[in-house]
Amino acid sequence: xxxxxxxxxxxxxxxxxxxxxxxxxxxxxxxxxxxxxxxxxxxxxxxxxxxxxxxxxxxxxxxxxxxxxxxxxxxxxxxxxxxxxxxxxxxxxxxxxxxxxxxxxxxxxxxxxxxxx
Amino acid sequence: xxxxxxxxxxxxxxxxxxxxxxxxxxxxxxxxxxxxxxxxxxxxxxxxxxxxxxxxxxxxxxxxxxxxxxxxxxxxxxxxxxxxxxxxxxxxxxxxxxxxxxxxxxxxx
Numbered sequence: 001x002x003x004x005x006x007x008x009x010x011x012x013x014x015x016x017x018x019x020x021x022x023x024x025x026x027x028x029x030x031x032x033x034x035x036x037x038x039x040x041x042x043x044x045x046x047x048x049x050x051x052x053x054x055x056x057x058x059x060x061x062x063x064x065x066x067x068x069x070x071x072x073x074x075x076x077x078x079x080x081x082x083x084x085x086x087x088x089x090x091x092x093x094x095x096x097x098x099x100x101x102x103x104x105x106x107x108x109x110x111x112x113x114x115x116x117x
Numbered sequence: 118x119x120x121x122x123x124x125x126x127x128x129x130x131x132x133x134x135x136x137x138x139x140x141x142x143x144x145x146x147x148x149x150x151x152x153x154x155x156x157x158x159x160x161x162x163x164x165x166x167x168x169x170x171x172x173x174x175x176x177x178x179x180x181x182x183x184x185x186x187x188x189x190x191x192x193x194x195x196x197x198x199x200x201x202x203x204x205x206x207x208x209x210x211x212x213x214x215x216x217x218x219x220x221x222x223x224x225x226x
Contacts (some may be wrong), residue, residue, distance in 0.1 A: 035215075037163075045155070045163065045206050045217040061214060062118075095162055102151035102210045103168040110162050 002026040006108035017084040022096035029077035032098040123218040139207030145188035152190035
């Protein structure tokens with residue numbers, strides 16, 4: 001069965017960095033893109049961008065370039081989201097979701113990143 | 118800046134029919150925006166319901182349907198059940214970028 005399993009909760013201090021993983025199983029990893037979605041506490045969903053699992057080419061939504069980096073390790077069917085220079089406002093649950101032709105059909109369980117001094 | 122708008126909240130009684138809508142500040146929503154819909158309950162990941170306007174996933178209950186209505190994307194729940202109480206989000210495609218609506222909190226009383 002298709003699964004996207006994300007890494008666990010992380011607590012970081014402001015200025016630090018964090019890397020969230022999203023391990024896919026049950027399908028051909030390169031047949032679907034990986035998207036990243038942010039949800040701040042008590043807020044709605046925010047599309048951060050996506051990465052082409054064939055080429056490794058990332059596309060970032062407005063406001064998510066620079067400190068946010070999407071990457072892949074296709075040998076282990078895993079996508080990564082790295083956030084650097086963390087700020088308090090980066091505190092959120094981060095989701096990965098696979099998609100093909102705008103169909104976000106399977107999501108990870110979410111990874112909580114907390115930024116606090 | 119692209120803004121996708123949904124009703125902030127709706128209240129419905131069990132068994133009733135309710136329609137949630139999703140509009141874009143760029144103009145009428147068409148099938149070219151590939152509207153999709155997600156249900157999210159507290160503490161859970163979003164659950165996909167509808168993609169490409171009206172297509173259901175294998176797990177989508179029959180009472181949920183998607184359409185285009187008056188220049189908006191629409192999600193209709195026919196015969197609402199208590200377990201449908203949740204936040205609902207639409208997602209629109211803008212040629213390479215995607216934007217979520219702000220969500221509709223559906224209360225079933």
